[in-house]
Amino acid sequence: MGEKLPRDFYDRPTLEVAQGLLGKRLVRTFGRTRLSGVIVETEAYLGPADAASHARFGPTSRASPMFGEPGHAYIYFTYGMHHCMNAVTEGIGSGTGVLIRALEPSEGQEQMRRNRLRNRKAKTRILDTDLCSGPGKLCQALGLDISLNHADLSGNILWIEAGKTMPTDRIGKSPRVGIREGREHPWRFYVADSPHVSAHPKY
DNA sequence: CTCTCGATGCGCT
DNA sequence: GCGCATCGAGAGA
Numbered sequence: 452m453g454e455k456l457p458r459d460f461y462d463r464p465t466l467e468v469a470q471g472l473l474g475k476r477l478v479r480t481f482g483r484t485r486l487s488g489v490i491v492e493t494e495a496y497l498g499p500a501d502a503a504s505h506a507r508f509g510p511t512s513r514a515s516p517m518f519g520e521p522g523h524a525y526i527y528f529t530y531g532m533h534h535c536m537n538a539v540t541e542g543i544g545s546g547t548g549v550l551i552r553a554l555e556p557s558e559g560q561e562q563m564r565r566n567r568l569r570n571r572k573a574k575t576r577i578l579d580t581d582l583c584s585g586p587g588k589l590c591q592a593l594g595l596d597i598s599l600n601h602a603d604l605s606g607n608i609l610w611i612e613a614g615k616t617m618p619t620d621r622i623g624k625s626p627r628v629g630i631r632e633g634r635e636h637p638w639r640f641y642v643a644d645s646p647h648v649s650a651h652p653k654y
Numbered sequence: 655c656t657c658t659c660g661a662t663g664c665g666c667t
Numbered sequence: 668g669c670g671c672a673t674c675g676a677g678a679g680a
Contacts, residue, residue: 527665529665533674572675
């Protein structure tokens, strides 16, 4: 297994971190087992000046983790039923972070399937490529919820391990998904040939 | 495959 | 009260 990424990794410009996280492994301890997957899709959120970011209103109670120390999780609840996870980047006060949008599952797939099936009507088997192919899906699969908001990514519950550095020519770029403002910025990054990225985008 | 739409809780101008 | 950094069901082609 790879080493946990050091805090220095996160304390860099957010667009670099967002691309640098592609190929790294997100790990969550779930009881005695590890649930993990390789990050294949991310989005950068660049702070108070970014009209699409939760940080646009400043350090409110919801967005405050992004204004804290880099290398922590910012996990929020949205649409009345979904969670999304970010890694906080840059220095204290920056308000920046990287949304983790999709994983290629690598450990604990059966537990992930059970976690995903909980709130699903049709209990048909979920394809490997659909297990973590979206920010809400991966949080459900890994059991990430508001109780892990602000978790230190150098702790023993949730972290990201070193892995590949994705070559630039395999990184696709597009506008971010599901936002109104800021669509002019190509701040979504994904592994171009991965079948595990989220379905939505037709960029 | 495509598109549309409902679910459902809450942060916030 | 509005609008979500979403998902999946259902309908149609």
